[in-house]
Amino acid sequence: MSDAELTVEVTGRVATVVIRNPGRRNAMTAAMWRQLPVLLDGLEADPTVHALVLTGADGTFCAGADLGDLDELLDAGDASIAVVAEERLAAFPKPTVAAIEGACVGGGCQLAVACDLRIAAADARFGVPPARLGLVYPAPTTRRLARLVGPSAAKHLLFTSELIDAERALRVGLVDEVLPADGLAARVEAITEAVAQRSRLTVAAAKEIIDGRVDDARIAWWHGQVRASGEAREGVAAANERRPPRFSWAPPGRP
Structure with a gap:
């Protein structure tokens, strides 16, 4: 049985969805992409949940999508399970916060950008690597990234596939705040609790x-x-x- 999964914990009025895939730096498998919209449906219907946090287990947000089934990905194009999950997260009606440590690359960056707010630890690294893989980044994802960081920064990320650090991500608007790793959880809790009170x-x-x-x-x-x-x-x-x-x-x- 695979130990790659999304887990949910509800504390007070805040739900936390954790990306877990030990050994693959929390890469999203096909099953996990399919699982996310189902989890979000349940959390949307839960009247006790006022806000949602998306994060990764063990100090890593998400190193991307598991590309084991490349043919399925290529055949689906913009109708892929990753885009369906991203669009469901972006349309989630309650406030969403990505709490980011370590790698936030490819599919991980896709999920983070679909959240309302992104709070990063100083060790976070961001990248959008399709140009290294010969893939066309999905149009909805590309547009969402460009709206967030502007055309020039989006082109830099997409054209070069370079990783950027948290401070540069803050400068271009990819993240909203950068904190020491040991202060990330407390800051995310403070933000979500403030939102839940409004x-x-x-x-x-x-x-x-x-x-x-x-x-x-x-x-x-x-x-x-x-x-x-x-x-x-x-x-x-x-x-x-x-x-x-x-x-x-x-x-x-x-x-």
Whole structure:
């Protein structure tokens, strides 16, 4: 039996998905790519989960995709199981944070970029290696990378396949913060706990709008949720009374 798997732990209001593939620097196997959307479906439906952390086991985020079945990968193109998993992660309606140590390469970088935030340890290394392999990086993945770091930095990563360190990743916008390795877990916990305390309505609407997944009708629906939920009244009252707000809105699903 393979010991390559994704594991999930829920602590308080935060779920942590851990990439595990001992001996392969947590490379994503075909089974793991297929497993991720299923896990995300369950976590989306869990009302106790307000935020998600994606990380790797034993000091390594993910060294890429396991290319053992190359023919399947080549035949699928942009419909590959890796792209399906990436798109599901990007569309996950709750805030997502990639906590990155060690290698974050290829498929690992693909997953990290699909998260909302990326917090890296100082030892993290990033790379996008398809030019070393003669592969075409999927179009959705390439566009998402370019939106994040800009065309020039995306071209550098894709054209050269060079690894870059965490400080350079921070400069080009690939990651949001860089910390000593021993401070990473505490910082990720602080961020996710802060997010979990905020209005879920505000956060969910902001994520959809920033990601460009709304039309005028959806925006009007969000404003209607503000009026119907009393969320803004509670927030203002809490500020005036100098107390933590008691937000209660929960996602009802798309109308």
